[in-house]
Amino acid sequence: MDVGKIFAVGSRERMFQLKARRDAGLDSPRWQPPHYFTCKKCERRATRQTWAGTLYVCPNCGHHQPIGGYYRLSMVLDHGSFKELDADVQGENVLDFPGYDEKLDAQRAKTGLSDAVVTATGKVGGVPVVAAVLDSRFFMGSMGTAVGEKITRAVEFAAKKELPLIIFSASGGARMQEGIFSLMQMAKTSAAIQRFQAKGGLYISYLTHPTTGGVTASFASLGDITLAEPDALIGFAGPRVIEQTIGQKLPKGFQHAEYLLDHGFVDQVVPRGEMKATLTRILKLHTQGRKHGA
């Protein structure tokens, strides 16, 4: 075996683990012990280490906290298999929207991401896949030209290499600051998914909190298999807009994962702790007897 290649994989994995630890709040540059994190639902406070131990699922109320892209991938991909795709693709200020450049820079500095999605190849339970994770910390995971392009490239790569595709969605919808170009990314990504699926590709759509607007009305709703994290808000219009429109309060749990399950839009609600095992099972159900490219 090529020694140089082993070293390359090793340093890539180290960088990846570093980013995942940073996402998990275990390695933040401003880290000062003890670093606490508070549950967004029940306000239970615990150290970051405790949270990492439960995959950021609240030990008190079971609430699944939103998590960063690299951290999510580190939970799903087999050790040493992560290889990032198109890391250099980033959004531009296509409308010359005042202040957008500065905001993009600030988001990049805050999250260490180039835009709101990380795409990668890797293995899940030994099965090679293409995976994409939207990161809600970056402009609420909204889809602008960079997200649209990276998702499309990932789908096209999966089609070319005949690999299964997993997309973890978490998004406020279309990126307003990129206007009509954001809207058109819905058509672009959906078209890519359509081609991929027509060729026999398996697409698992994993909906996490929150998945709304233009992402719900495009690739997130097109999975062959659709999974959702418990209690995740999933919908097209936001609850506040709906309440304003119809002039009444929405029932409890409306647009939450379990609600979608009841209404026939989700195959299963899968807790984070069972995420990898569930994905592995589904992937193996599709790969038996079929050849996959590396």
Add this chain to the structure above:
Amino acid sequence: MIKDILKEVEELDAAITAARDAALAADPADELMGNEHTAPDLEAMEARRDQLLNSCTELTAADRVFLARHQGRPRIDEYIDVLFTDFFEQRGDRQCREDPSILGGIARYKGLPVTVIGHRKGSNTEENLRYNFGMPGPEGYRKALRLMKQAEKFGRPIITFIDTPGAYPGKEAEERGQGEAIARNLAEMSGLTVPVISIVTGEGSSGGALGLGVANRILMLENAVYSVLSPEGFASILWKDSSRSGEACDIMKLTAHDLQQDGIVEEVIPEPLGGAQRDHKALFTALDAALERHLTQLCKLGGKALAEQRYKKYRQIGL
């Protein structure tokens, strides 16, 4: 502001018509006398009106938003009436219900059977309410998809008309999968093996517009607008202040000329001075010519080439 100009123009229109009627009704014996009094008035009024209309060549984006929403603009039923023959309406999504905010069916375009689908807003308050202001639920999008897949089966070109403030943000719409319905349309439309032409005739707002709009060619009326969200919604999300919608209009690049420059729209259809509501016939003539030209070109392509061309059109938007 176009609103004020149009108000004055409409007042002049009414006054001119009244003056003409009065002149016609006048006793022929008094004609010479009458001419002396009314003719100068009439000419002055017409001159003032034309001067006002000519000032409409330089419209702001906000002006165009106003015109795009004008209640007097032609609606889907009129487009079908004038541009097509033998329209056969098809209703229902075959799953749940009929959504009247989308109108669709089979018709002939210059003899050729085509499938026509479009948002239906209605032309008065009563119709607006009946058609939910052109805001479809998932059933509307699923009906549209049913009609499009059928068009593909029978080799009919598809022509869609876009004019909506957006998909309806209601409780039932969410329960029945508004997002899924739009997503499915985007995916399926992208792969259709028949020509698809979309015409943005009024306001094309958000995913609710796009859900009928994945096309080989997009034509857009000069004063129509197409955007990720309404300017009011845009201002309210980004600045927490919907009253700054005028500012939003200027930034959003939502006019037909903006979109043509950005390579999203293939052709801008000129409207009569002051907007399409002033002269439907002139608009139809211009639109008919463009539609025929684009359809003829697309009909020369095979099914695979059509799907490929459409894929590439959207693939290159953005980065």
